[in-house]
Amino acid sequence: MKDDEKGQAKGAETVLIPATRKDLGACVDILMDSILGEEYFTREIAEPILAEGIGKKEVVVAKAPSGEVLGFYRLAPDGVFLVFAYLHLLAVKTGHRGSGIGSRLLRDAERRILEMPEYPELKKSFLLVGKTNRRAKRFYEREGYTKVSTLDNLFSEGDTEYLMAKELGKNRAPRKRASGRSDSA
Numbered sequence: 808m809k810d811d812e813k814g815q816a817k818g819a820e821t822v823l824i825p826a827t828r829k830d831l832g833a834c835v836d837i838l839m840d841s842i843l844g845e846e847y848f849t850r851e852i853a854e855p856i857l858a859e860g861i862g863k864k865e866v867v868v869a870k871a872p873s874g875e876v877l878g879f880y881r882l883a884p885d886g887v888f889l890v891f892a893y894l895h896l897l898a899v900k901t902g903h904r905g906s907g908i909g910s911r912l913l914r915d916a917e918r919r920i921l922e923m924p925e926y927p928e929l930k931k932s933f934l935l936v937g938k939t940n941r942r943a944k945r946f947y948e949r950e951g952y953t954k955v956s957t958l959d960n961l962f963s964e965g966d967t968e969y970l971m972a973k974e975l976g977k978n979r980a981p982r983k984r985a986s987g988r989s990d991s992a
C-alpha cells in the first residue's frame with residue numbers, strides 16, 4: 808500500500824461526531840500542541856472557550872475507532888456579521904497531520920453551514936489564519952478559500968491575520984415560504 812493510500816485508509820476509519828464534555832481535555836491538548844497553542848492560547852484561555860463551544864454543540868471531533876480524538880473544529884454559526892459562519896478553530900493532533908483528517912473536518916463544517924436554514928440563503932464560510940502559518944494558509948487555499956482582507960495587530964501588536972472566505976452556494980435546507988407570498992410571483 809502506498810503512503811498516501813495508507814493515509815486515506817487511516818482517515819476513512821475515523822468518524823466525525825459532535826464533541827461531548829469528555830472530549831474537552833483531548834481537544835485542549837491538541838490545540839495547545841499546535842501553532843495555535845504556541846501563538847494565541849494558554850490552557851486557561853482555551854479550556855473555557857472550548858467548553859462553551861462543546862456546550863453549544865459547535866465542536867465536532869474526529870475520533871479513531873479506539874476512541875482517541877485525532878482532531879476537531881469549532882464552528883460559530885453566526886460568528887461573522889451575526890449571519891455568516893466562522894470557523895473559529897481547526898486542529899489535528901501532531902503525528903496525524905497530513906493524512907486528510909483536516910480536510911474531512913473542514914468539509915464537514917462546510918456541509919453543516921450549507922444545511923443551516925437561517926438567513927442568508929447564500930452561504931459563505933469565513934476563517935482567520937496567521938500570516939506566519941503558511942502551511943495552514945496553503946491548506947485553506949487548496950480547499951477553495953481566498954484571502955479577502957489583511958488584519959494587522961489583531962490579536963497582539965505585530966500579529967497579522969488573513970481573513971479568508973469561501974462561497975459555498977445556496978443553502979440546502981428547505982426554504983420557509985414568507986406568509987402571503989407566492990414563489991411563482
Ligand SMILES: CC(C)(COP(=O)(O)OP(=O)(O)OC[C@H]1O[C@@H](n2cnc3c(N)ncnc32)[C@H](O)[C@@H]1OP(=O)(O)O)[C@@H](O)C(=O)NCCC(=O)NCCS
Nearest residue numbers: 841897898899904905906907908909910936942943945946
Ligand atoms: C492545518 C491542519 C488543520 C490541516 O489538517 P491536516 O489533517 O494536516 O490536513 P490534510 O492532511 O487534510 O492536508 C494536508 C495539508 O495540510 C497543511 N498542513 C498545515 N500544517 C501541517 C502540518 N503541520 N503537517 C502536515 N500538513 C500540514 C498542508 O497544506 C498539507 O499539505 P502539504 O502536505 O501539501 O503541505 C493541521 O495541519 C493542523 O492542525 N495544524 C496546526 C493547527 C493549525 O494551524 N490550524 C489552522 C489554524 S487557522
